[in-house]
Amino acid sequence: MFIISLGTKASAQVFRHLSEEEMETLSMEIAKLENVSSEDLVWVNKEFEAMVQAQEYITTGGVALAQQILEEAIGPQRALEITRRVQASMQVRGFNVLENVDQNQLLVFLQKEHPQTIALVLSQMHPTQAANILVELAPDLQVNVVHRIAKMERVSPETIQRVESVLEKNIDFSAGTSQFGGVKAAAEMLNMVGARHEKNILSGIARENSDLAVEIKNLMFVFEDIIHLDDRSIQKVLKEVENRELAMALKLCSDELKRKILGNMSKRAAEMIIEELEYMGPVRLREVEDVQQRIIDIIRRLEEEDEIVLGGGTGEDQLI
Secondary structure, eight states: OHHHHHOHHHHHHHHTTSOHHHHHHHHHHHHHOOOOOHHHHHHHHHHHHHHHHHHHHHHHHOHHHHHHHHHHHHOHHHHHHHHHHHHHHHHTHHHHGGGGSOHHHHHHHHTTSOHHHHHHHHHTSOHHHHHHHHTTSOHHHHHHHHHHHHHOOOOOHHHHHHHHHHHHHHOOTTSSGGGSSHHHHHHHHHTTSOHHHHHHHHHHHHHHOHHHHHHHHHHHSOGGGGGGSOHHHHHHHHTTSOHHHHHHHHTTSOHHHHHHHHTTSOHHHHHHHHHHHHHOOOOOHHHHHHHHHHHHHHHHHHHHTTSSOOTTOOGGGSOO
C-alpha cells in the first residue's frame, strides 16, 4: 500500500534498491491488491513517517527518548509498538546487508572465523548465497559448518549482536551494493520463476507502472539467449523473419549463435544469409539493435501463444 501511495515514478526508484527476493515478494503483494481506500493509504503513510522518526530518535537520543517523543504524537501504545519494531530492525542490520556484500570478500573473512560463526552467518543468508560460500570452504570445514547449522536452534541476542559487530567492522558493505537490485536484477529473477509466476508478477507491476513492466520484460530475453532455444522453436521464429533483417541481426552476435541459427535453415537459405552478410555495408549499431529487438518481440509473442517454450522455467511450464 505504501508503494502504491508513492506513485509510479517514486516507486520505481524504490524498486531499484531492493533485493531480488524483496522485488518478487513486493510485486506479488501489489498484484493481490485491488481496491485500497484513501483512509488506508493515509494510515500507512502516517505509520511510515512514525517509523522514520523513531529510527532518527533512537540513533541520536536512544530508545527512551524516541518513545517519549512518539508518545506525545501517537500515544503510548503505538509509540511502544513502533519503537520495538524499529529497534528490532536496526539490531539485525549486519545480517540484512549480507546479500549486498561481495561474495569473495565475505569468503575471505569467514575462512578465518570459528565454524560456529560461519554457521551462524550462513544460516542468515539466502540458501543460494550460502551454498556458493559453502562450496569454497575446505571439505572438513564444510562438514563441521553444516553439522552446526543442522543442530542450531536458538541463538542469544548477545551472540547475534557480537557477530553483527564483527561483520560491520571487517566488511565493506558498500562495495557490492551497486551490483544488486534494479530492473536487470528483476528480469534475471523473473527468468527463473517459470511462465505462470512471471505473468502474474509482471501483470501486477504493469498495473502500477506499465513502462517499468515493459523494461523488465525486454531485459528478460536478450538476442544471444536464442542459443538456448531448441531447434524446433528457432525454426518457428525464422519463418517470421525476413532474410534482410535476419542478416542484419546476425551482424552483431557471437559466431556460436550464428552457427546455431544458420544450422536451422536450408542450405540454400543459409548461403543467401551469408552472402547478404558479406555484401552488407556498414550499419548503425542502433539499427542492428532495433532489428534484434523486433525478433525478440516475435519470440515473446510466440511464447505467449504457446507456440514455443523458453528455457529457465519450472517443470510445470515445459513441454513433455
